[in-house]
Amino acid sequence: MKLKGKVAVVTGGSRGIGRAIAVRLAEDGALICVNYRANSGAADEVVQEINADGGEAFALQADVGSVEQLNTFFESLDAELTKRRGDHHFDILVNNAGMGGGGSITSTTEAEFDRVFATNVKGPFFTTQQALPRIKDGGRIINVSSNLSKHPLGRVLAYCMTKAAIDNFTVGLAGELGKRAITINTLAPGLTATELNAETRAIPGVEKLFSSITALGRIGRVDDIVGAAAFLASPESAWVTGQYLEASGGLGLVLPTPWE
Numbered sequence: 001m002k003l004k005g006k007v008a009v010v011t012g013g014s015r016g017i018g019r020a021i022a023v024r025l026a027e028d029g030a031l032i033c034v035n036y037r038a039n040s041g042a043a044d045e046v047v048q049e050i051n052a053d054g055g056e057a058f059a060l061q062a063d064v065g066s067v068e069q070l071n072t073f074f075e076s077l078d079a080e081l082t083k084r085r086g087d088h089h090f091d092i093l094v095n096n097a098g099m100g101g102g103g104s105i106t107s108t109t110e111a112e113f114d115r116v117f118a119t120n121v122k123g124p125f126f127t128t129q130q131a132l133p134r135i136k137d138g139g140r141i142i143n144v145s146s147n148l149s150k151h152p153l154g155r156v157l158a159y160c161m162t163k164a165a166i167d168n169f170t171v172g173l174a175g176e177l178g179k180r181a182i183t184i185n186t187l188a189p190g191l192t193a194t195e196l197n198a199e200t201r202a203i204p205g206v207e208k209l210f211s212s213i214t215a216l217g218r219i220g221r222v223d224d225i226v227g228a229a230a231f232l233a234s235p236e237s238a239w240v241t242g243q244y245l246e247a248s249g250g251l252g253l254v255l256p257t258p259w260e
């Protein structure tokens with residue numbers, strides 16, 4: 001139980017990769033705050049799963065793209081943690097909440113651009129701003145980016161740009177947080193089967209193509225991501241900060257060659 005006595009906040013912890021991370025950090029002993037935006041049923045489900053397995057979790061709603069909602073979220077978090085632990089401080093922040101959206105340079109509307117930047121960039125920025133006075137010295141911040149931050153696709157250009165911004169955020173903040181022994185790292189999944197990309201994966205040939213250019217020969221499952229997240233949340237990563245850890249099975253490492 002590497003995280004016994006620790007408290008973790010997982011944004012977008014109700015579904016997909018965030019849910020899997022929330023469950024894993026709970027198994028490692030942390031009390032989990034599961035943040036979600038709209039689907040309270042999914043959030044309740046993961047809380048029940050964690051509590052039924054002997055862990056401890058609760059859910060709190062907020063659209064991370066709204067500073068007003070984040071203010072209310074952190075007030076409620078303070079109250080909930082004080083009630084449960086007698087102290088409102090916590091140890092681990094996973095900035096996971098994210099959305100797809102925005103298409104190519106020609107098809108992306110202003111509204112889509114603003115929406116994806118609000119959730120994926122403004123969200124982690126202001127969540128972290130509010131979290132910093134509450135995170136204990138020696139704490140952990142994990143920013144969920146994407147393999148597409150370094151290998152952008154024109155088909156989803158605005159999304160890729162949001163993830164490049166997150167990589168920059170991690171590196172830019174690491175130096176400042178070091179004096180408090182808080183580490184901040186980027187976790188970058190490759191294509192992972194979740195609802196976020198269900199439409200893309202439904203396009204005939206997409207899964208086969210991505211599998212064929214991945215060293216480990218398939219696309220990711222949410223459980224493939226959690227080991228890396230658990231490491232970055234654990235005491236064992238204390239000397240690792242400002243880094244980019246890709247959990248993609250080696251996406252892009254296999255190049256189609258004409259002689260095979």
Ligand SMILES: NC(=O)c1ccc[n+]([C@@H]2O[C@H](COP(=O)([O-])OP(=O)(O)OC[C@H]3O[C@@H](n4cnc5c(N)ncnc54)[C@H](OP(=O)(O)O)[C@@H]3O)[C@@H](O)[C@H]2O)c1
Pocket residue numbers: 011012013014015016017018035036037038039040042062063064065096097098099100119123144145146147188189190191192193194195196197
């Ligand atoms: N799946 C992939 O292939 C992949 C690859 C690389 C990186 N990623 C990144 O991994 C992270 C998780 O993605 P996923 O595939 O697990 O997505 P997902 O299955 O669609 O789940 C998204 C989660 O984020 C929450 N959420 C969305 N917008 C939010 C907002 N504005 N405020 C608060 N919560 C919000 C959702 O809550 P509600 O249901 O309540 O809206 C849900 O819990 C994202 O940052 C994504 O960019 C995913």
